[in-house]
Amino acid sequence: AQKITQTQPGMFVQEKEAVTLDCTYDTSDPSYGLFWYKQPSSGEMIFLIYQGSYDQQNATEGRYSLNFQKARKSANLVISASQLGDSAMYFCAMRRPSGGYNKLIFGAGTRLAVHP
Amino acid sequence: DTGVSQNPRHKITKRGQNVTFRCDPISEHNRLYWYRQTLGQGPEFLTYFQNEAQLEKSRLLSDRFSAERPKGSFSTLEIQRTEQGDSAMYLCASSLPTGTDTEAFFGQGTRLTVV
Numbered sequence: 001a002q003k004i005t006q007t008q009p010g011m012f013v014q015e016k017e018a019v020t021l022d023c024t025y026d027t028s029d030p031s032y033g034l035f036w037y038k039q040p041s042s043g044e045m046i047f048l049i050y051q052g053s054y055d056q057q058n059a060t061e062g063r064y065s066l067n068f069q070k071a072r073k074s075a076n077l078v079i080s081a082s083q084l085g086d087s088a089m090y091f092c093a094m095r096r097p098s099g100g101y102n103k104l105i106f107g108a109g110t111r112l113a114v115h116p
Numbered sequence: 117d118t119g120v121s122q123n124p125r126h127k128i129t130k131r132g133q134n135v136t137f138r139c140d141p142i143s144e145h146n147r148l149y150w151y152r153q154t155l156g157q158g159p160e161f162l163t164y165f166q167n168e169a170q171l172e173k174s175r176l177l178s179d180r181f182s183a184e185r186p187k188g189s190f191s192t193l194e195i196q197r198t199e200q201g202d203s204a205m206y207l208c209a210s211s212l213p214t215g216t217d218t219e220a221f222f223g224q225g226t227r228l229t230v231v
Binding site: 093103105 | 147149151156157158159160161164166171172205207209211218219220221222223224225227
């Protein structure tokens with residue numbers, strides 16, 4: 001069965017510091033895509049970053065990078081230089097196959113609090 | 117605003133009543149999705165449309181739920197005879213048709229409370 005596990009219900013970080021949010025996944029398919037979304041209190045899911053299972057390099061988007069360790073089935077999100085506006089829920093999600101439609105399997109999320 | 121639009125943002129209804137939600141996707145997106153998010157959980161997939169065709173329905177979508185996308189543009193999600201367990205955030209998303217890095221764009225959701 002396909003599953004996304006986020007083991008950190010809550011994290012806090014000091015402003016301007018880096019933080020890593022953990023995500024592990026379970027699938028037997030060779031083709032899959034991994035996503036991170038941010039959900040502020042307004043409710044909208046905001047796309048942050050994508051990693052395909054065949055991508056050789058870790059994805060980066062501005063202050064966000066994805067630490068993809070395929071053998072360990074982990075896809076941790078690293079946020080550098082945290083800002084107060086980064087306080088939100090963060091969800092890891094998987095899509096199979098990587099080029100399929102967006103039937104996403106989400107984890108339970110991690111609530112990040114950025115302290116000044 | 118050219119994002120995904122959902123209406124209403126909030127809905128409070130009495131148990132047993134019917135409710136209908138609307139989703140307007142990004143105009144060039146032919147793929148549309150509905151998800152449900154209960155408190156403290158990540159969103160769960162409900163259904164998927166490609167243009168006007170409903171191509172997949174989750175087992176979560178009981179016979180009290182019906183979704184339509186009649187002209188391949190906006191979509192509606194109707195819940196009949198609401199139950200307290202239907203209380204959740206209902207999220208709509210849309211995406212472009214092709215590409216391995218094509219992400220889904222989500223609306224702000226409709227929060228349903230059944231009292």
